[in-house]
Each structure stands twice: as C-alpha cells, then as structure tokens.
Amino acid sequence: MSIIDGYRCSQTLFTAVGLKLFDHLTKEELLLEDLANKLNLPHLPALERFLNACIALKLIQLDKTNKKYSNTPSSNKYLVSKSPDTLTGYIGHNSQSSYLLWTKLPNAIHENAPQWQKTFNTIHGEEFTFDxxxxxxxxxxxxxxxxxxxxxxxxxxxxxxxxxxxxxxxxxxxxxxxxxxxxxxxxxxxxxxxxxxxxxxxxxxxxxxxxxxxxxxxxxxxxxxxxxxxxxxxxxxxxxxxxxxxxxxxxxxxxxxxxxxxxxxxxxxxxxxxxxxxxEDKSGPVTANMQDLNMLVATAxxxxxxxxxxxxxxxxxxxxxxxxxxxxxxxxxxxxxxx
Structure with missing residues (x-):
C-alpha cells in the first residue's frame, strides 16, 4: 500500500514547499487562523486537514497547549528556502519537472527515449540535450x-x-x-x-x-x-x-x-x-533503480x-x-x- 499511495506523500511535501509553509513557520509559531492569513488561504477546515497530514509526515508539529504550529528541526534545516542546507530547489524540480515526466513512463519504455517533448511540448533534435x-x-x-x-x-x-x-x-x-x-x-x-x-x-x-x-x-x-x-x-x-x-x-x-x-x-x-x-545484478538499491528510470524519462x-x-x-x-x-x-x- 505504501508504494500505491507514495505519490500522496510526495504531493503533500511538494504543496507545502510551494505554499512556502516552512518559510513562514521558521520565523514564528502560528495559530491556524494566522497561518491561513499568511498563506492567503480562505478555508480553515481544508488547511487544517492539510496541516494534519504534514504533522503525520513529521514535517511540522503542533503545540497542543497553545494550538500553534511550528517546523520540526529537520524541516528548518532542509525545507526552509533560505537555509544553507535547503532542498527546496530539488523538491521544486521534482514537482515541476520530474513528477510530470514520470507520467510518461509507459511512453519512455515503449520508445526508449526521454519524454520532454510529450510532457512540455519542447522541440528536440534527434540527440538529447539539456535544453x-x-x-x-x-x-x-x-x-x-x-x-x-x-x-x-x-x-x-x-x-x-x-x-x-x-x-x-x-x-x-x-x-x-x-x-x-x-x-x-x-x-x-x-x-x-x-x-x-x-x-x-x-x-x-x-x-x-x-x-x-x-x-x-x-x-x-x-x-x-x-x-x-x-x-x-x-x-x-x-x-x-x-x-x-x-x-x-x-x-x-x-x-x-x-x-x-x-x-x-x-x-x-x-x-x-x-x-x-x-x-551487479541490478536488483537494487531501490534508490538507484528509481534514479535509473528517472534517466529513462529525462535523459539519454x-x-x-x-x-x-x-x-x-x-x-x-x-x-x-x-x-x-x-x-x-x-x-x-x-x-x-x-x-
């Protein structure tokens, strides 16, 4: 089930970074209403459900006494855009490019070719480039x-x-x-x-x-x-x-x-x-196999x-x-x- 549902976790993280949730929470702890104002989100019930999911993924935390949300130490280190160790660029690239390319994985297997043109309507010659x-x-x-x-x-x-x-x-x-x-x-x-x-x-x-x-x-x-x-x-x-x-x-x-x-x-x-x-038999590690498929959809x-x-x-x-x-x-x- 974790493999089937894995995209849900990715999209939760992608959305949180896209909203700059962690940038706001690194500055101060915030109540739900204050966070909604910072994020310019009008529907408190929907935001609260989203924040609950982020808590379940250990991306943020909630002080049950004062009802304020804050980042975890790992989120402050890796998910705040101004952190020297930030991974927000890598997350953004995956969200805006890699995730979409992976929807064309069947095409990549059938054609043995990268899928930029089908995904983003870009124009390529016969050889792969970084354009x-x-x-x-x-x-x-x-x-x-x-x-x-x-x-x-x-x-x-x-x-x-x-x-x-x-x-x-x-x-x-x-x-x-x-x-x-x-x-x-x-x-x-x-x-x-x-x-x-x-x-x-x-x-x-x-x-x-x-x-x-x-x-x-x-x-x-x-x-x-x-x-x-x-x-x-x-x-x-x-x-x-x-x-x-x-x-x-x-x-x-x-x-x-x-x-x-x-x-x-x-x-x-x-x-x-x-x-x-x-x-040697190419049966792992999983991260290497997944990166290998990423090369199939994205490069030569x-x-x-x-x-x-x-x-x-x-x-x-x-x-x-x-x-x-x-x-x-x-x-x-x-x-x-x-x-």
Missing amino acids: SFYRDENTEALFMSAMHGLGLTCFPAVVASIDNFQQFKTFCDIGGATGCLAITACKANPNLQAIIFDLPRIEKHAVQYINQTSADIRNRIIFQSGDFFRDPLPRADLFTLGRILHDWNDEKCQILVEKIYRALPEMNGAILIAEKLLV GRERTCPEYKELLEKVGFKNIKCFWTGTYLDAIIGYKSN
Missing part, C-alpha cells in the same frame, strides 16, 4: 538549486572516500554547475585550486553560490566556460564528474572519459565519478554498476579503479592514469 532542463530562466535556476541541494548531502562523503586527497593540487569539475563539488573539495584540501567547467549560461549561477563561501574558498575557484564534448578541457590532476555520466549513453561516456584521460598528467592524475551505483543515460564503470574506465587506460559505497544518495568511483 529542456534550461527551457526558461526560472526552470534553469530551479535545476541549479536542485543539484546544489542534493550535492550538499552527498559530496562530502564522496570526497572523503578518496585516499590521500591532499596529493591533488589542481581540480576540474566537468559540468560543475553551481560549484558544489568544487567548494566541497576546496574545503577538504586547503591547497587545492579548482576549476568549474560548464556552459557559459551557467556561470552566473556558479558565481552566485561561490560568492556565498568564505574568501579562502572562493579565491581558489574559477569558472571556465565550455562544452565538455566539443571544447578542449582545462589541465588538472583530478577531474570530477558529479552526476554527469548517468545523463549519457555508453558511447558519449566513452568519448568524455577518454578526453579526460588525455588531459591528465602522466603521473598522479585521476578521475573521480559521483553516481548512484547499482548492485542510465545508472550503472561498479563493473560497468570499471570497464568504461579501463577501455581508455585508467588503472587501479575502485568503487566506494558512501551510504549517501551518491557513491564514488575513482581511477588513476598510472599505478
């Missing part, structure tokens, strides 16, 4: 916020999985978006110089997030514009791919990792991949197993490849140019 993710400024900003929020929950564990991370001096995050992985890496290695390599339209987003960090961090991060399939890559001794390869088919992934291999120095060069790993890619990533990297010459299950939403795969 649909960036179809307007608001959607683009929401997607950036989504990836940043998710990265905050995963990238520290991904970086921590690397032995002797201090050996690296120059770092390039391919498709680095807001710089979340670059920021995390610079915090872990005080001598690291980082490059975010992404499309020109993404620079304004990266600058926004990087400027929120301390001077010690932001002074060691630069943004370099480019298309990682078409343009030359910067020089670095560690290249990272955070949720990039799962967007593309094997042929495209092969092209990209080979390009990275050629850009690395002969000694002490490495590639770090952050993706959710499937077990898929989730992979550790042996599949090893084969991909070994084909272009990487050695000493290791996979690390981090216990977070993303795992880590690292390979070296030399032993």
Whole structure:
C-alpha cells in the first residue's frame, strides 16, 4: 500500500514547499487562523486537514497547549528556502519537472527515449540535450538549486572516500554547475585550486553560490566556460564528474572519459565519478533503480554498476579503479592514469 499511495506523500511535501509553509513557520509559531492569513488561504477546515497530514509526515508539529504550529528541526534545516542546507530547489524540480515526466513512463519504455517533448511540448533534435532542463530562466535556476541541494548531502562523503586527497593540487569539475563539488573539495584540501567547467549560461549561477563561501574558498575557484564534448578541457590532476555520466549513453561516456584521460598528467592524475551505483545484478538499491528510470524519462543515460564503470574506465587506460559505497544518495568511483 505504501508504494500505491507514495505519490500522496510526495504531493503533500511538494504543496507545502510551494505554499512556502516552512518559510513562514521558521520565523514564528502560528495559530491556524494566522497561518491561513499568511498563506492567503480562505478555508480553515481544508488547511487544517492539510496541516494534519504534514504533522503525520513529521514535517511540522503542533503545540497542543497553545494550538500553534511550528517546523520540526529537520524541516528548518532542509525545507526552509533560505537555509544553507535547503532542498527546496530539488523538491521544486521534482514537482515541476520530474513528477510530470514520470507520467510518461509507459511512453519512455515503449520508445526508449526521454519524454520532454510529450510532457512540455519542447522541440528536440534527434540527440538529447539539456535544453529542456534550461527551457526558461526560472526552470534553469530551479535545476541549479536542485543539484546544489542534493550535492550538499552527498559530496562530502564522496570526497572523503578518496585516499590521500591532499596529493591533488589542481581540480576540474566537468559540468560543475553551481560549484558544489568544487567548494566541497576546496574545503577538504586547503591547497587545492579548482576549476568549474560548464556552459557559459551557467556561470552566473556558479558565481552566485561561490560568492556565498568564505574568501579562502572562493579565491581558489574559477569558472571556465565550455562544452565538455566539443571544447578542449582545462589541465588538472583530478577531474570530477558529479552526476554527469548517468545523463549519457555508453558511447558519449566513452568519448568524455577518454578526453579526460588525455588531459591528465602522466603521473598522479585521476578521475573521480559521483553516481548512484547499482548492485551487479541490478536488483537494487531501490534508490538507484528509481534514479535509473528517472534517466529513462529525462535523459539519454542510465545508472550503472561498479563493473560497468570499471570497464568504461579501463577501455581508455585508467588503472587501479575502485568503487566506494558512501551510504549517501551518491557513491564514488575513482581511477588513476598510472599505478
């Protein structure tokens, strides 16, 4: 039954974030009538039923003595839009894009193709691009916020999985978006110089997030514009791919990792991949299988197993490849140019 009814929980959360419920409750405890006024909702019985559902999901709480509603500690941390750890962008992206794409899952299975055109009437050529993710400024900003929020929950564990991370001096995050992985890496290695390599339209987003960090961090991060399939890559001794390869088919992934291999120095060069790993028989974990289907409806890619990533990297010459299950939403795969 929990699988059948799962969408109800998602929609309750999506609606609460869309109403900015948690933003109002982080400022002060509120009575039902006051909260209704803040949210501009005229029907108290309907709002009360909705709030009861949020309480049942442990999203908010009610003081039965003074009859006032407030956020839970987790909601204050993850569901308030101005929180440094907010996941509201990720929730908004799922609500406004992913949830709708999933209604076309039967089509995606039948066609083996992403469903942006059928869902949003967008126009594509024969090859998948990220134009649909960036179809307007608001959607683009929401997607950036989504990836940043998710990265905050995963990238520290991904970086921590690397032995002797201090050996690296120059770092390039391919498709680095807001710089979340670059920021995390610079915090872990005080001598690291980082490059975010992404499309020109993404620079304004990266600058926004990087400027929120301390001077010690932001002074060691630069943004370099480019298309990682078409343009030359910067020089670095560690290249990272955070949720990039799962967007593309094997042929495209092969092209990209080979390009990275050629850009690395002969000694002490490495590639770090952050993706959710499937077990070898692809029967789990559930989060990886669900993300794999998300790639089916949204991109040209898929989730992979550790042996599949090893084969991909070994084909272009990487050695000493290791996979690390981090216990977070993303795992880590690292390979070296030399032993």
